[in-house]
Amino acid sequence: MCVLKNSLYQSHEIVSRVVCNGDTVVDATAGNGHDTVFLARLVGTGGQVYSFDIQESALNTTKNRLESENLLSRVNLIHDGHQNMMKHVNKPIKAAMFNLGYLPGGDHNVGTRGGTTIEAVKSAMELVVPHGIISIVVYYGGDSGFDEKNEVINYIKTIDCKKFSVMQTEFVNQINCPPIFICLEKIG
Numbered sequence: 001m002c003v004l005k006n007s008l009y010q011s012h013e014i015v016s017r018v019v020c021n022g023d024t025v026v027d028a029t030a031g032n033g034h035d036t037v038f039l040a041r042l043v044g045t046g047g048q049v050y051s052f053d054i055q056e057s058a059l060n061t062t063k064n065r066l067e068s069e070n071l072l073s074r075v076n077l078i079h080d081g082h083q084n085m086m087k088h089v090n091k092p093i094k095a096a097m098f099n100l101g102y103l104p105g106g107d108h109n110v111g112t113r114g115g116t117t118i119e120a121v122k123s124a125m126e127l128v129v130p131h132g133i134i135s136i137v138v139y140y141g142g143d144s145g146f147d148e149k150n151e152v153i154n155y156i157k158t159i160d161c162k163k164f165s166v167m168q169t170e171f172v173n174q175i176n177c178p179p180i181f182i183c184l185e186k187i188g
């Protein structure tokens with residue numbers, strides 16, 4: 001079995017190290033609901049997940065997935081862009097997950113965009129507690145193009161190193177633009 005795991009695995013691994021029962025967290029891109037379910041399990045019965053998507057179909061899929069796992073009561077499904085996070089989340093969060101790109105199985109033209117993603121990351125940086133985590137899995141290439149990836153990577157390089165540790169990992173010898181994993185930890 002391979003020891004070097006893909007970006008999605010790495011994001012789950014790091015987030016699961018910090019999120020505990022009772023925590024509040026954000027899924028900035030609900031999509032098909034896999035990350036929302038993952039977070040809902042981590043926060044337990046006393047915790048809360050705020051899960052955003054601009055597509056109703058994505059939120060419906062996420063809702064069905066949560067219902068089938070009996071996790072819906074832990075999740076606020078929000079039909080709005082993650083760039084409006086501050087309007088909906090009014091308490092500190094332990095983690096925020098971003099899974100960029102388009103909805104698998106959906107319209108490839110309705111993907112995340114650099115400008116709004118960066119706005120949302122900035123909001124999450126305000127909301128996250130010291131030693132909380134913001135994870136960003138960047139899908140790019142193909143129908144997603146390269147603009148968002150370049151904008152996000154340019155932005156994270158400007159983040160004050162006294163306020164956040166920022167890490168980026170990627171496979172450099174794989175074909176077809178393997179997703180990049182970016183992780184921010186707020187410094188205490």
Ligand code: SAM
Pocket residue numbers: 028029030031032033034035036052053054055058080081082083099100101102103104110111112113116
């Ligand atoms: N995390 C998801 C999962 O576990 O299935 C996959 C997310 S998918 C790659 C990206 C999602 O981001 C799409 O469903 C898309 O509708 C959504 N999206 C695009 N722009 C958005 C925005 N401004 N705010 C919130 N969601 C957005």
